[in-house]
Amino acid sequence: MCRAFDRVFREHLDGGRAxxxxxxxxxxxxxxxALKKLPFDRHLxxxxxxxxxxxxxxxxxxxxxxxxxxxxxxxxSLSFFKGPAEASVDAVHxxxxxxxxxxxxxxxxxxxxxxxxxxxxxxxxxxxERFRDDSRKTVLRLVEMExxxxxxxxxxxxxxxxxxxxxxxxxxxTSDRYSENHLRRIGSNVSAYIGMVCDTLKHSxxxxxxxxxxxxxxxxxxxxxxxxxxxxxxxxxxxxxxxxPQLMEKREGIAKKLKLYKSARDEIDSVAWK
Numbered sequence: 001m002c003r004a005f006d007r008v009f010r011e012h013l014d015g016g017r018a019x020x021x022x023x024x025x026x027x028x029x030x031x032x033x034a035l036k037k038l039p040f041d042r043h044l045x046x047x048x049x050x051x052x053x054x055x056x057x058x059x060x061x062x063x064x065x066x067x068x069x070x071x072x073x074x075x076x077s078l079s080f081f082k083g084p085a086e087a088s089v090d091a092v093h094x095x096x097x098x099x100x101x102x103x104x105x106x107x108x109x110x111x112x113x114x115x116x117x118x119x120x121x122x123x124x125x126x127x128x129e130r131f132r133d134d135s136r137k138t139v140l141r142l143v144e145m146e147x148x149x150x151x152x153x154x155x156x157x158x159x160x161x162x163x164x165x166x167x168x169x170x171x172x173x174t175s176d177r178y179s180e181n182h183l184r185r186i187g188s189n190v191s192a193y194i195g196m197v198c199d200t201l202k203h204s205x206x207x208x209x210x211x212x213x214x215x216x217x218x219x220x221x222x223x224x225x226x227x228x229x230x231x232x233x234x235x236x237x238x239x240x241x242x243x244x245p246q247l248m249e250k251r252e253g254i255a256k257k258l259k260l261y262k263s264a265r266d267e268i269d270s271v272a273w274k
Contacts, residue, residue, distance in 0.1 A: 002222055005110060005120055009103040010218055017106075019099050023214060026091045027206040034084035035198055043077055044187040046180060052076070053186065070190060071150070077194045078147045085139040085205050092209050093132040096217055100124045120222070127221050128213070135212035139205050146197050154196060158189055 013020040042048070053069035100121060104110060110117050 002120065005103055005107045006222060008107050009099060009124075009221065012099045012103060013214060013218055019095070019102060022095045022098075023092055023210075026088055026095070027209075030091055031084055031088050031205065032202060034087055035081075035202060038080040038084070040077055040080070040191060040194060043080070044073065044191050046183055046187065049073065049183045049187045049190075053183065066186065069186065070155075073186070073190045074150065074193060075147050077190065078143060078197065081143045081146075081198070081201055082140060085143055085201070086136055088205055088209055089132055089135045089139055089213070092135075092213050093128060096128050096131075096213060097125060100128070100221075124221050127223075128217065131213045131216045134216075135209050138208045138212050142201060142204050142208060146201070151193075151196070154193055155189065158192075 008017070011017045013023075015021075049069075052072050053066045056066060056068035056072050104117050104121055110120070
């Protein structure tokens with residue numbers, strides 16, 4: 001009966017039944033839409049860039065490129081990705097829970113056993129919670145990885161020379177370090193870098209979610225449940241199957257009689273062939 005449920009659940013995920021396509025919609029619609037709504041424009045506005053860069057410089061202004069300012073702007077921007085990443089995890093978790101509910105309802109072998117249905121639902125949802133926790137840790141780790149080690153080569157390829165006719169980097173007065181053109185270039189460079197990271201996470205987040213949640217749900221949704229069932233006694237198993245005690249006793253009596261009949265038949269056959 002549990003295997004029948006497992007088969008129906010996998011059919012929902014693999015496309016044999018409706019429902020699994022909703023996971024794809026999370027990655028194809030919900031995640032990109034959430035990424036587009038992130039407030040990068042406000043974070044990289046001229047006013048905020050000036051504030052972050054000047055605070056990062058401290059008492060001594062930067063010489064050529066405000067590296068600390070860049071890093072703070074990038075870290076602040078990357079932190080916005082955590083929301084859509086976690087939302088994707090939760091959305092897929094909700095879909096999987098719905099598929100568990102539908103699969104239990106569609107499994108014909110379980111219709112006579114409401115207690116077993118409840119036990120399977122509880123075990124499956126508990127497993128999905130564990131998968132969600134692992135998935136959340138993984139997607140957040142992906143974001144933190146981008147923050148902990150920047151792709152330096154990206155910035156090395158950016159045009160760093162000042163505008164024509166302007167002062168050279170080594171001789172420019174401090175006031176020019178905070179000119180609007182300079183700050184706009186910083187904001188533009190950070191925006192381009194965040195765009196590159198966004199494209200990367202747009203693909204890596206779905207991969208992590210599928211690996212940690214969908215794949216594990218297909219492989220081991222009821223593994224822990226099977227282990228627990230193996231430790232239960234006959235009375236507990238009978239309760240799971242909603243079996244009437246008198247009926248269970250009668251069934252056990254019939255099973256014993258059948259065993260005796262088979263033993264007697266074997267004994268008769270052995271004598272008859274002598």
